[in-house]
Amino acid sequence: MKLDNIYQEEKKSNFAKVSEIIITMASRPSGFIGLSILIFHVILAFISPYIAPYDFKAINPTLMLQAPSAEYWFGTDDLGRDVFTRTILGGRTALTITFFGSLIALLWGGLLGIFCGLVGGKTDDIVMRIVDAFLSIPWILAMLLIVSLLGTSTEVLIPALGFFYGKGIVRVARAATHDVIAKDFIVSARARGHSNFSIIWNEIIPNVRDAILVEGAMRWSWMLLGFSSLSFLGFGVSPPTPDWGLMISNARGLMSFAYWSVIAPIVGLSSLIIGINLTADAFAKALGIDRSTKAPV
Amino acid sequence: MTEIIQKVKNLSIGFKSKKGEEILILRNITTNIKKGETVGIVGESGSGKSTLALAMMGYVKHGLYTIGGECEFNSSNLLKMKNRDLEKIRGRKIAMIPQNAGQALTPNLKIGYQIDEALQLHSDLKEEEREQKISELLNKVRLPSPETIALRYPHELSGGQQQRVAVAMALAGTPDLLLLDEPTTGLDVTTQAHVLELLNFIAKDTGTSMVYVSHDLGAIAQVSDRIIVMYSGEIVLEGPSRDILKKPIHPYTYGLLKSIPKLSLAGLPQSMPGSQPQPGTMHRGCSFFDRCDFSEEKCKNNSPQLEYLKELNTSVRCFNHKSLMNDSHVNQTVNKIKTSFLDKEILNLSEVSISYAKQKILDQVLNRISDDNPTVKDININIKKGETIALVGESGSGKSTILKSIAGLLRTKEGIIKFDQDRNLSSDLKERDPNDLRIIQLIFQNPDESLNPNHTVEEIIAQPLKLYFGLKGEELKKNIIDLLEKVRLGEFYTSRYPRQLSGGEKQRVAVARAFAAKPDIILCDEVTSALDVSVQAAVLNLLQQLKEDFGTTYIFVSHDLAVVRAISDRVAVLYQGRLCEVGPSKDVYKFPSHPYTEVLLGAVLEPDPDIKPKLVAEDIVEEKPPQKGCSFQGRCSRILGDICKNEVPPWQITNNGNSIRCHIPLEELQKDQIN
Numbered sequence: 001m002k003l004d005n006i007y008q009e010e011k012k013s014n015f016a017k018v019s020e021i022i023i024t025m026a027s028r029p030s031g032f033i034g035l036s037i038l039i040f041h042v043i044l045a046f047i048s049p050y051i052a053p054y055d056f057k058a059i060n061p062t063l064m065l066q067a068p069s070a071e072y073w074f075g076t077d078d079l080g081r082d083v084f085t086r087t088i089l090g091g092r093t094a095l096t097i098t099f100f101g102s103l104i105a106l107l108w109g110g111l112l113g114i115f116c117g118l119v120g121g122k123t124d125d126i127v128m129r130i131v132d133a134f135l136s137i138p139w140i141l142a143m144l145l146i147v148s149l150l151g152t153s154t155e156v157l158i159p160a161l162g163f164f165y166g167k168g169i170v171r172v173a174r175a176a177t178h179d180v181i182a183k184d185f186i187v188s189a190r191a192r193g194h195s196n197f198s199i200i201w202n203e204i205i206p207n208v209r210d211a212i213l214v215e216g217a218m219r220w221s222w223m224l225l226g227f228s229s230l231s232f233l234g235f236g237v238s239p240p241t242p243d244w245g246l247m248i249s250n251a252r253g254l255m256s257f258a259y260w261s262v263i264a265p266i267v268g269l270s271s272l273i274i275g276i277n278l279t280a281d282a283f284a285k286a287l288g289i290d291r292s293t294k295a296p297v
Numbered sequence: 298m299t300e301i302i303q304k305v306k307n308l309s310i311g312f313k314s315k316k317g318e319e320i321l322i323l324r325n326i327t328t329n330i331k332k333g334e335t336v337g338i339v340g341e342s343g344s345g346k347s348t349l350a351l352a353m354m355g356y357v358k359h360g361l362y363t364i365g366g367e368c369e370f371n372s373s374n375l376l377k378m379k380n381r382d383l384e385k386i387r388g389r390k391i392a393m394i395p396q397n398a399g400q401a402l403t404p405n406l407k408i409g410y411q412i413d414e415a416l417q418l419h420s421d422l423k424e425e426e427r428e429q430k431i432s433e434l435l436n437k438v439r440l441p442s443p444e445t446i447a448l449r450y451p452h453e454l455s456g457g458q459q460q461r462v463a464v465a466m467a468l469a470g471t472p473d474l475l476l477l478d479e480p481t482t483g484l485d486v487t488t489q490a491h492v493l494e495l496l497n498f499i500a501k502d503t504g505t506s507m508v509y510v511s512h513d514l515g516a517i518a519q520v521s522d523r524i525i526v527m528y529s530g531e532i533v534l535e536g537p538s539r540d541i542l543k544k545p546i547h548p549y550t551y552g553l554l555k556s557i558p559k560l561s562l563a564g565l566p567q568s569m570p571g572s573q574p575q576p577g578t579m580h581r582g583c584s585f586f587d588r589c590d591f592s593e594e595k596c597k598n599n600s601p602q603l604e605y606l607k608e609l610n611t612s613v614r615c616f617n618h619k620s621l622m623n624d625s626h627v628n629q630t631v632n633k634i635k636t637s638f639l640d641k642e643i644l645n646l647s648e649v650s651i652s653y654a655k656q657k658i659l660d661q662v663l664n665r666i667s668d669d670n671p672t673v674k675d676i677n678i679n680i681k682k683g684e685t686i687a688l689v690g691e692s693g694s695g696k697s698t699i700l701k702s703i704a705g706l707l708r709t710k711e712g713i714i715k716f717d718q719d720r721n722l723s724s725d726l727k728e729r730d731p732n733d734l735r736i737i738q739l740i741f742q743n744p745d746e747s748l749n750p751n752h753t754v755e756e757i758i759a760q761p762l763k764l765y766f767g768l769k770g771e772e773l774k775k776n777i778i779d780l781l782e783k784v785r786l787g788e789f790y791t792s793r794y795p796r797q798l799s800g801g802e803k804q805r806v807a808v809a810r811a812f813a814a815k816p817d818i819i820l821c822d823e824v825t826s827a828l829d830v831s832v833q834a835a836v837l838n839l840l841q842q843l844k845e846d847f848g849t850t851y852i853f854v855s856h857d858l859a860v861v862r863a864i865s866d867r868v869a870v871l872y873q874g875r876l877c878e879v880g881p882s883k884d885v886y887k888f889p890s891h892p893y894t895e896v897l898l899g900a901v902l903e904p905d906p907d908i909k910p911k912l913v914a915e916d917i918v919e920e921k922p923p924q925k926g927c928s929f930q931g932r933c934s935r936i937l938g939d940i941c942k943n944e945v946p947p948w949q950i951t952n953n954g955n956s957i958r959c960h961i962p963l964e965e966l967q968k969d970q971i972n
Binding site: 183184185188189190191193194202203206207 | 704705706726729731734735737738739741742743746747748749750751752756760761764765810814
């Protein structure tokens with residue numbers, strides 16, 4: 001019985017598991033960079049209202065299109081507003097809306113995918129064909145339609161984005177479910193007579209959770225780009241709220257002589273997207289490593 | 298002295314752990330392969346036998362690296378060679394036959410083309426010569442009508458035929474050394490015996506040396522001249538195969554041979570306690586110390602060296618081999634099983650047939666299955682309370698299908714399954730009430746798949762307790778610990794995940810989960826075939842013990858006839874979903890009366906070089922049961938004629954209470970077999 005102690009690991013608390021995953025993520029250069037960028041943006045979103053040097057909507061015609069200086073770090077825009085102030089505030093709306101949008105996408109996409117994978121048969125066929133039909137509609141057209149009908153308030157944008165980005169998650173969740181559904185532990189649970197709900201909750205979710213979370217993190221960065229595109233087209237947040245998409249759209253005509261007014265929001269948006277992407281990648285790898293460390297049989 | 302073609306010298310292979318420690322998979326292996334001999338390498342999973350075989354062709358798996366030593370072939374060290382030079386040797390001089398030929402053949406290329414590719418690479422033949430060589434090779438591996446086989450795709454061949462093609466491809470380069478990694482493990486008993494016989498023939502015919510890696514001492518016994526026994530990365534015993542199998546002078550080999558169930562002995566073999574140490578956990582002393590019956594104080598701290606005994610031509614790694622030499626003769630003792638079943642029927646299958654055919658729309662509307670040739674047909678078995686009944690047959694014989702129907706996972710097409718004479722279980726899961734589901738529990742073949750990898754042992758066993766009895770809190774915990782103790786696992790297992798357990802421990806957890814429901818019937822689907830032999834014996838003993846304690850009825854499905862012989866009270870032999878023979882196991886094994894039973898028993902491999910398998914029928918595989926007549930007509934060597942082809946044979950009952958389904962009169966059946 002001596003051998004038994006060697007491979008004994010304590011059952012880890014959830015907190016310990018999460019911190020272990022984060023440490024694994026940060027131990028790779030790409031994961032470290034991604035996480036740092038993401039954390040930087042999140043912190044900035046929280047504290048920016050308190051550190052912003054100027055009022056984001058204060059228009060001052062005498063200060064139009066000033067080049068960057070010690071006073072106005074990133075210069076001023078065509079209405080004389082401080083670009084630095086607007087840039088650090090510009091990620092707040094995008095980050096909040098897309099974060100909650102991704103949560104909604106994860107929730108409905110994941111659960112529907114798992115359900116379809118489990119029950120199979122006709123229900124699965126019908127639901128998946130409907131999802132396919134939605135996938136074939138260009139999302140931007142559909143979003144434009146929704147926004148022009150219902151307005152651009154947060155209460156409309158979050159569920160609308162969540163719905164349109166959840167379709168892809170349905171497929172991933174269904175495929176991940178198909179991988180585990182044939183395993184004997186599911187057959188065993190079915191033979192014991194567990195309900196579908198109990199099988200999904202106890203047997204399937206712990207095994208597909210990782211795949212769905214990674215997919216959700218990737219969708220978050222896509223959604224951010226999508227949301228900014230909406231703003232760029234004038235269908236996202238409305239002026240004078242500072243938003244990167246909107247700022248890029250307003251300043252793009254001035255690019256040739258006032259590059260500073262467009263560079264700052266572009267850097268903000270792209271760095272956040274890259275940050276989320278790298279983090280999602282590192283997250284997937286961290287989970288992958290975790291899953292492959294099995295005790296030798 | 299015969300020429301040595303492969304020299305392995307002080308070979309150590311290992312990997313670096315996360316902490317940077319060097320962990321050895323192979324430890325200081327030294328051995329020689331002579332020209333024309335067949336060497337069997339045996340050991341349990343994790344003993345390093347495959348790593349050694351791969352190193353012999355200069356290949357080290359990704360993640361592992363050579364720590365020291367060399368593999369010398371034609372006086373050059375394969376492990377230091379460049380890939381370009383290795384390519385010239387692999388296939389031409391050293392060829393490998395993989396375990397799963399179905400996966401080793403490219404699915405979208407024709408057989409002939411694949412062999413042609415091997416010939417182009419490894420021989421200098423011209424195109425016309427190659428074509429001839431292909432049929433020659435296919436002929437050599439005894440495939441019927443080589444010309445047509447060459448035009449087929451791999452999926453159109455059976456498992457045995459695929460393995461033969463793999464052998465033909467390996468022979469394409471006329472290698473000096475053939476490495477075989479578990480070449481028959483995935484095959485049916487009858488096919489396995491045929492493939493081994495072919496390999497024996499090829500070894501003699503071509504004079505090729507073979508290295509045969511297997512966990513199955515039965516298969517090794519049939520082919521090898523010399524045996525190397527490995528244990529936790531070391532050679533513990535090496536010598537002529539007859540001596541090793543008849544008089545093993547190492548306690549591990551001795552224990553291993555004792556734990557294999559034999560056809561000639563009813564009852565359960567003794568198990569070896571414990572399990573092989575994990576790589577990297579060895580510190581001092583003999584690696585077998587924990588499990589050894591002969592260990593002494595000095596074994597704990599000093600590790601024995603491999604010692605060459607001239608008079609036996611054997612190398613052994615044990616301090617006490619002398620005492621073993623004097624009294625070892627594998628005297629197998631078995632724990633006789635008590636047949637304690639009551640005269641009360643618990644499960645009754647009458648006229649059951651099961652079909653996998655897809656329902657047509659009309660049938661779906663009428664809620665029926667119409668299929669005039671179902672996968673399983675005419676199953677009539679009465680199972681008594683407390684009995685162990687075994688369903689045996691080759692793959693595709695419908696034995697697992699029947700289990701699924703009893704468990705409610707598959708609807709029956711016709712017939713009635715009755716529990717306790719009054720409760721009808723013919724319906725599927727959704728229509729059964731929870732109590733009917735509780736009384737029947739399943740144990741699966743592979744515990745890796747049947748235990749949720751994200752649940753702890755506690756959560757796994759809690760599931761049936763919560764579901765059927767609604768237990769909570771302290772009471773639940775107490776029940777879980779009780780169950781763990783019943784399967785001989787301690788309380789400290791509760792917080793572990795399946796990946797932290799060994800194969801045997803995992804299967805014990807699966808057994809505990811099945812017993813948690815307090816079932817009347819447990820369906821065991823090949824429960825020991827994924828386990829090592831020493832562990833298999835322990836699990837069988839545990840199942841028997843639990844059965845005696847709880848009075849449970851087992852329906853035991855297995856392809857391994859020796860295991861079935863060890864544990865079952867009654868045997869039902871199935872072919873193509875039809876019953877061939879049902880009877881008490883001692884009689885079925887004593888007078889194998891149905892021609893198919895005879896074929897099956899003849900093909901069983903025993904770890905004894907003197908018992909050769911009898912190859913009665915061809916090993917062709919039939920895909921579908923015949924439309925009419927006897928199910929075994931296609932392969933039967935004693936076929937009578939039209940009567941077998943047109944009429945379903947009647948049940949005949951022997952004096953012993955054996956029921957046999959055959960047209961041949963009983964007297965004749967028995968007469969021929971006794972001769």
